[in-house]
Amino acid sequence: MSVKNPVETLLQWAKEKPNQGWLFQPVNGVWKKYTWAECEAQVRSMATALRNLGLPAGAAIAISGRNTAHWFLADMAIAMAGYVSVGLYPKQAPDAVKYILNHCEAKAIFIGPMPDVDEFMGCLPQGIITIAFPYPDVPKCDHNWDDLVRASEPFAGYQPPDPKQMVSLIYTSGTTGNPKGVIITGENLTFATQGLLKAMPAIGQERFFSYLPLAHAFERGAVELASIYLGGEVWFLENLDKLAEQLKEVAPTRFYGVPLVYSRIQAGVLKKMPQEKLDRLLRIPLLSSLIKKKIRKAIGLQNARYLFVGAAPMPVPLMEWFAKLGITILQGYGMTENNIYATASLPGANRLGAVGRAMPGADMRLSEEGEIQFKHPGVTLGYYKDKDKTDELFTADGWLRTGDKGRIDEDGYLYITGRVKDIFKTLKGKYVAPAPIEGALSRNTDIDQLCFVGAGLKQPIMIVTLSANGLAKPRADVEKGLIADMEAVNATLEPHEQIAKIVVAKDAWTIDNGVMTPTMKVKRNEVEKRYLPLLEKHANDYKTKVVWE
Known part of the structure; x- marks a missing residue:
């Protein structure tokens, strides 16, 4: 039996639990709830509106701005209408914005709330159609989301595309040169998301906190798509200044961060309770569990069953510091080119310093030089409009070259030892x-x-x-x-x-x-x-x- 794609799954939840909340969007500190049925209705109408713009089949449509409910809705509407979504970071360099929009030949772009919005608008190519998300501080555009939705009939007769067809382009934010457009097919997305959920199944009602950039493959798969397949809630961060406050308010069941986020959380705790005092209190048996519980609640991680760190190695002492508070942080590893589907540490199978074992169905090997390589249905077909770079990406026998060096221990745990090019x-x-x-x-x-x-x-x-x-x-x-x-x-x-x-x-x-x-x-x-x-x-x-x- 073939796996339903994200659009089909959204339509299913809208039938099965129409009045249950999916997306929770804060505006000026007030949470607005969007139910599955409301989301389906908006997606259907926006899909019709996009078709009515007369864009060529398979055209690229960009989504910009920080994480919002409408980022998800736009992504689903683009997919439903048969176009290709291209995410942009809220703080993308102007040269990168110009390059990406011209490279993918984007015909339209959704404009969301973001810093330096005037500078961003000045980077848009001539003739691109702009659609404003309905938030304060979004500049005037050719069209407004709410107006288009009101004026458009719901899209009917949705037909799932061939899973091998490109549905998205994710541009890597490489540390050198122009960003590369990673081709993502429907099969890539469903394989990676289903494998992730097999390794980390739901336990009751899942609640996600979306704050890492949605232009990145990880947030898109582990939050947007995972929430759709699990029927979970997604609560969005209003702005970075409110991260500590809103994380505490949301108290998610799954939390993902980069090492910098966890070190900032640690700094917040130590600001209120210096290390010496914390160590002293944790040594007192009767007080220890109470202190741990209080800190977990103060941070907002008391409900988190899966706590992941990725994007860069997390220092083992920082992981040990959290472990002393009863917070197990699991390190994962992946890249845009394999849909962030590679290895992960899991509850009960965690080894400090390692990035876990290969995910279900992800074949992994080391080359003679120690380069980590992968082969599975989540791996990209290559880079958009760049045959030379695509050829470099794969070995002669079709394995994805990660550019990372590593070692695998006797139990199958992978340790990253550096970048091939960083040496x-x-x-x-x-x-x-x-x-x-x-x-x-x-x-x-x-x-x-x-x-x-x-x-x-x-x-x-x-x-x-x-x-x-x-x-x-x-x-x-x-x-x-x-x-x-x-x-x-x-x-x-x-x-x-x-x-x-x-x-x-x-x-x-x-x-x-x-x-x-x-x-x-x-x-x-x-x-x-x-x-x-x-x-x-x-x-x-x-x-x-x-x-x-």
Whole structure:
């Protein structure tokens, strides 16, 4: 029996539980509920409206703005009408916006609430049709969502397309060069989502909190599509300033984050209860379980049965810190090109430092060089309009090359040991893999972000930014901790790999200042370029162990 696609599943829930809430959208702090039946009606009418715009069959239609109920509805309407959806990040660089919309030849775009909206509107190609989502601060467009829905008859006679047909383009926010359009078929989506739900089945009514960018394959699959297949609720974050407040309010049953989100949650807890006091209270048997319960509730994670971290390695000490509070964080691994369907740690099968075992139906192997490779029905057909890059993506026998290096232990757990391309050579002619060394030093809670560089240097140097915890401390205390941890890490390394010194950067690394991708990955080449003069100045000073920018 073939698996229903997301549109068919939405129509099924609208029949089976029409009055139950699916999407919960906050506007000025007030939650608006959209039931399955209301969502179906809006999707059907918008699908008709899109057809009435006279767009060619299979045309690309973009969706922009932060996560909202209408992002989901637009995605489903595009699919129902037989078009191809293209998500854009709310904080996408102007050059990337122009490139993506021109590359996919987008004929229309949904405009949602976002920062720097005027700059974004200035990037749109001539002739593209704009449709405004019904939220405050969305600029005037050619059409308005509510007007189009009111004026259009519900779409009738929906016919599911061939599962092998392209339904979406997901542009990777690569750390170098132009974004690449990853082709996503209906089969890719259903295979990955069904496998995810097989590995992590529902337990009662599921409640999701949507705040990671929907332009990313992970949020789309693990929240939007998973919520459709599970019939779960989705509550949206209103804006980033309200993350702590609304996470507590929503208290989801599944929560996903990048390491930076979890380190910010940790910083929030330690701000209210310093580590020494927390350790003291956790040592008291009668108080310990009460304190843990209170903290979990204060964060909003008391109901979370599945807590995942992805996009970048999470420091083991940070995972251990949460574990002491009774919060098990599971690390997963995947990439847009395999629909984020690769490996995951699961409850009862979690190994710290590993990214889990292969997901159901996901064949995994290591090449002779240690590159991690995959083969399964969730893997993309390739990059849109780019045969050369597509050819590079696959091995001669059709396996997806991830570009990541790893090792697999005797129980099948995968450990990421670095990027094939991130390995650099120092002036001594020796190769260094930065990822494990960065992971080892990130035990220091005064560090927020870090990047190990060494190309063109005699000895590698670690560049770090400070966490809220580090910024609040006297400089001498921070230095003392950094030197102690650096020496402890160096004791485990080969001489050519050892950290020569730590450079403390003055400014945080953000998407806005171009040092991070929209998926919160540090752009290594950008860090090297930005701090090169500082590195050259201090490279030959072997006495100073910590340098402040």
